[in-house]
Amino acid sequence: MKKIRLAIFASGTGSNALNIIQYFKTSDVVEIGFVLSNKQDAKIVNAAREQGVEVVVVSNQEVEAAGKLVDLCRENAIDYIILAGFLRKIPEQLIGLYPDRIINIHPSLLPKYGGKGMYGANVHKAVLENKEKVSGITIHFVNTEFDKGEIIAQFQCVVDEGETLESLQHKIHLLEHANFPNVIKNTIVS
Template identity: 55%
Template sequence: MQFLAHFSPFCADNNLYMTKNIAIFASGSGSNAENIARYFQENDTVKIKLIVANKSDAYVLERARNLGIPSVVFLKKEWDKADNILAVLKENDIDFIVLAGFLLRIPEAILHAYPNKIINIHPALLPKYGGKGMYGDNVHKAVVAAGETESGITIHYVNEEYDKGEMIAQFTCEVTPADTYETVAAKVHALEYEHFPRVIKEVLNTESQKH
């Protein structure tokens, strides 16, 4: 485990913090989005207010319905302009954005509206195996093909470049010669489910302490 940004992993909960409204952006199945939503279900200071998808058939929308979380779909042409997206985020009083398996580049207009308030999880140890096209099984296949002895996850802030924002935390898992990309994927998913929600909470706690 390695924390890289400027916050302590041992911040105490403080029920006096103002509630933070979170939007989760996702493109596919949404297992991480559901895991995050369930983690915060009983939290009085963090509310998963909205699920935003870029595909109308993304299974994350079904997960959102099952969880009772409002969802909205914006197709690619709307991401290019971003005006409608920003309007919906404002209508829902969104304070913070979490990318959980979201595959589009975030428009500059959204980055400017949410400076240092958008975080992403990447299924490898950045700066290795990052950048455009490096997502999902593409990453795990590259890790195995390179003979790496470890992989893991990187949680980082989002900027204008794919996977280049300031790192917040990394968590590692072993990769053995017997591993396939599928077994590496399973190890990495386990790290995602265990650590991503908790790191989100720590980032939000630190944000609250600044105000």
């Protein structure tokens, strides 16, 4: 049986990407085709290589132009693209080739705190400034609008009184690591 092949796109430390790599490392059904980053010095670049995963680094211009991404995905027979902290807008050409097959994780309960510029600490600061009682993560399909694709799953946590940026980030990372790989599996493996 042919394995389902994933491409993971990441721009930073890649803790979610590494978690996904570990989760599927011994899978009989899913394999990682490659990790793509738009930053040569991103921690995920060396970390993924240390896990034995092929890594491709592209420029922001290559992301926007889309051609190289399309070619890489076709050449590697990629079935699904997973965005794990990839801080670039996905080109419409790639979205058109992978309808409902590009999955993103967002560190808020969408539709709240989504859209351009809302990522990482920016989201958590807004949650704290607005004195929200809960926050969480949203795993969703990608469409042509930032953070507006169909929601696959959401998981929440309480925002405690006296919550700090660091403590909220920690809670969100725990939710991401506990849930993202399993949601991917349940979404792509029928």
